[in-house]
Amino acid sequence: MKKKRKSLWIVLVCLLVIIYLAGYYLFWMRTNPISYYLEKAKGNYNVSRVLHNARTGDARMLAMLGDKTYYYDYSDKKLRTVDPKSGKLQSALEDAGTYTNGKYIYVNSWDALRQYDADGKLVAERKMDADGRIEKAFLGKKYIYIICSTGEDDSYQKMLYVVDAENVRKTVDLGELKIQTGKGAFIDWDKHWIEHTKITTPDMELYHAGSCKREKTKDREVGYRLLLKDTSAGDFLATVMVNKKTGERVHQLDTDLQDGKLLASYKDTLYAWDFRNESKDFRIYKTNADGKNEELYQSEKYKPVDMKVSGNMLMLQLEDYRLGGMEHYTGAGYEAARYSGGELIYYDMEKQKITAKYELEKEQAVFMSADAYATFKDGKVSYYKTGQDTPLWTKKIKGYKTGKGDEIIRYDFQTYGDKLYVVYVDDESGENMRIMDIMELEK
Numbered sequence: 001m002k003k004k005r006k007s008l009w010i011v012l013v014c015l016l017v018i019i020y021l022a023g024y025y026l027f028w029m030r031t032n033p034i035s036y037y038l039e040k041a042k043g044n045y046n047v048s049r050v051l052h053n054a055r056t057g058d059a060r061m062l063a064m065l066g067d068k069t070y071y072y073d074y075s076d077k078k079l080r081t082v083d084p085k086s087g088k089l090q091s092a093l094e095d096a097g098t099y100t101n102g103k104y105i106y107v108n109s110w111d112a113l114r115q116y117d118a119d120g121k122l123v124a125e126r127k128m129d130a131d132g133r134i135e136k137a138f139l140g141k142k143y144i145y146i147i148c149s150t151g152e153d154d155s156y157q158k159m160l161y162v163v164d165a166e167n168v169r170k171t172v173d174l175g176e177l178k179i180q181t182g183k184g185a186f187i188d189w190d191k192h193w194i195e196h197t198k199i200t201t202p203d204m205e206l207y208h209a210g211s212c213k214r215e216k217t218k219d220r221e222v223g224y225r226l227l228l229k230d231t232s233a234g235d236f237l238a239t240v241m242v243n244k245k246t247g248e249r250v251h252q253l254d255t256d257l258q259d260g261k262l263l264a265s266y267k268d269t270l271y272a273w274d275f276r277n278e279s280k281d282f283r284i285y286k287t288n289a290d291g292k293n294e295e296l297y298q299s300e301k302y303k304p305v306d307m308k309v310s311g312n313m314l315m316l317q318l319e320d321y322r323l324g325g326m327e328h329y330t331g332a333g334y335e336a337a338r339y340s341g342g343e344l345i346y347y348d349m350e351k352q353k354i355t356a357k358y359e360l361e362k363e364q365a366v367f368m369s370a371d372a373y374a375t376f377k378d379g380k381v382s383y384y385k386t387g388q389d390t391p392l393w394t395k396k397i398k399g400y401k402t403g404k405g406d407e408i409i410r411y412d413f414q415t416y417g418d419k420l421y422v423v424y425v426d427d428e429s430g431e432n433m434r435i436m437d438i439m440e441l442e443k
Contacts, residue, residue, distance in 0.1 A: 042378060042402065048409070048410040048411070049364050049376055049413065062414060062416070062423075063098040063099070064100065064416055065100050065102070065105055065118050068081050068084075068118075069082040069084075069435070070105055070120060071089055071098070072098060072109060077109065079107065079114075079116045079122070081120060082435060086434060087435035088433070089433040089435075097137055099144075101165060104116060104117060104118075104123065105118075105120075106137075106139060106168070108134050108137045108146075110134050111127065111132075111134075112128060112134075113126045113137065113144065113163070113168050114126075115167070115168045124167050124168050125169070126168045128148055129150075133148065133149045134146050134147070134148050135148065135149060135158065136239070136241055138203065138204050138241050138243070138250050139165065140201075140203025140204060141165075141203055142165055142166075142202070142203075143162050143163065143172055143201075143202065143203060144162070144163050144165055144168060145160065145161075145162055145201065145203065145204055145241070146160070146161050146163065147159070147160050147226070147239065147241075148160075148161065156210075156227065156228035157227050158225075158226045158239070159217075159224065159225055160199075160212070160224040160225075161221070161223050162201070171221040171222060171223070174202070177199050177201060177214070178200040179197055179199055179200075179212055180197070180198045180200075181197055182195070182196060182198060182290070183195055183196065184196070184270040184272065184288060184290075185198075185207040185209075185240060185261075185262040185270055185272060186238045186262070186272070191274065196238075197210060197211060197212055199212050201244070202244075204242060204243055204244050205241075205265065206239065206240070206241055206242075207239070207240045207262050208226055208238070208240075209238035209239070210238075211226070212225070212226055213225045213227070238261075240262045246310075247264050247309055248308065248309035249262055249264060249307070261273065263316075264307075264309045264314050266314075266349040269287070269288060269349070270286065271284065271286050271287075271314060271347075271349065272284075272285050273285070273304060282299045282303055283296075283299075284297040284298075296347065296354075297347070299343075301320050301341075302318035302319055302341075302342060303319065303320065304316060304318055305319050306365075310369060310370040311370060312348055312350040312351075313346060313347070313349070314346075314347040314348075315344065315345070315346055315347075315368050315369075315370070316345040316347070317342065317344055318345065319339065319341070319342035319364070320339075320340045320341050320342060339364055341359070341361050341362070342359075342360045343357060343358060343360060344357070344358040344360070344365055344373055346370075356386055356387065358373070362377055363375035363377040363382065364377065366381065366413040367413070371385060372385050372386060372441070373386065374420060374441065376411075376413065379396055379397050379400035379401075379402075380394050380396050380397065381395055381397065381420065381422075381439060382394040383441060383442070392442065395437075395439055397411070397422050397436055397437045398436055399424075409424070410424075410425035411423065411436070412425060415441070418440060418441045418442070419438055419439065419440060419441065420438070421435055422435070422437040422438075422439070423435055423436065424436045
């Protein structure tokens with residue numbers, strides 16, 4: 001009898017252990033043990049994917065001019081060319097804002113704005129003050145717009161400078177800028193639309209939760225001082241540049257994907273999202289200048305990681321990770337924060353409705369346009385036309401590999417026109433970087 005009871009206790013304990021492990025994987029890891037260890041065996045938890053597409057607006061990590069591919073070397077602050085045969089880069093590739101207008105290459109290295117010609121020769125540079133820093137930049141047709149920290153104790157004020165794209169040392173005076181007040185660009189922590197200032201320039205519109213004042217600096221240059229009026233908007237994150245031609249928001253840093261920020265402007269209607277880091281609650285709104293809003297979409301599972309505007313189409317990339325806020329990592333040491341699925345939302349701002357929605361269970365999006373998107377999984381890239389479930393093509397990344405042990409291998413994806421660049425990055429050393437593959441995307 002005692003042996004029977006002992007056997008029953010052993011069986012019961014084993015069942016409890018099995019139930020606990022199953023619950024752990026299903027509810028905490030959001031998978032089952034078999035899937036988890038299969039993915040781990042493939043090395044998929046030792047791979048990190050980073051986007052450099054719409055996230056950086058017109059800024060890129062690489063710059064193409066003529067038949068050469070350039071990148072900025074932070075180690076000696078020089079513009080270098082990528083080896084055309086091996087694709088190797090001589091140093092770590094950091095997330096500099098690199099722009100080109102077909103004539104010059106501009107690099108926002110945060111401490112300065114540097115201008116190079118087609119041969120990679122430095123033409124001009126505009127350095128910031130000792131405590132200053134370029135926080136945002138936008139390349140227009142003739143001008144470059146830069147927002148800088150002032151280096152003063154008050155973190156709630158910045159400066160907007162307009163410089164000549166032919167010579168970045170030359171400051172341009174646009175006179176008094178057109179300013180309008182309204183609501184609908186920013187949501188505070190109490191989920192109220194706060195008042196914003198819309199500042200209009202020849203190339204971009206700046207939405208700012210505060211005031212704008214034209215003034216002359218100590219160097220007799222003309223700049224525009226931006227003061228934050230309502231600190232509930234979240235420090236200086238309540239400032240958004242919008243491409244006047246496309247209506248797309250220009251965002252260059254991870255911190256730009258913050259709470260209650262403007263996404264796009266289309267025919268006097270603003271589109272903004274509301275997301276709280278402590279919850280999985282995400283909403284998209286459309287609103288007018290009076291702050292009268294209408295909720296367009298809600299998700300309790302996914303958070304925004306990227307967005308893009310093309311014509312009347314607003315495209316959103318949403319993803320889920322086990323521990324939110326680690327959207328770049330799915331590797332060793334980050335298994336619990338690994339990618340857990342996502343979706344792509346296509347919203348027609350003319351028809352004012354969602355026209356397409358794509359669920360991604362294991363694939364991660366690396367490119368999206370108005371009529372196509374591309375995904376990454378197990379070292380392969382698949383290219384889809386919108387409205388089709390079967391990819392037009394699937395290609396394996398040349399030389400693809402995963403990390404071993406605690407090693408994390410990072411792949412950066414970046415688009416230029418109809419080309420998708422895949423850059424290999426060794427996160428441990430920050431070296432041994434090279435362009436692994438260049439894939440042609442159909443227009």
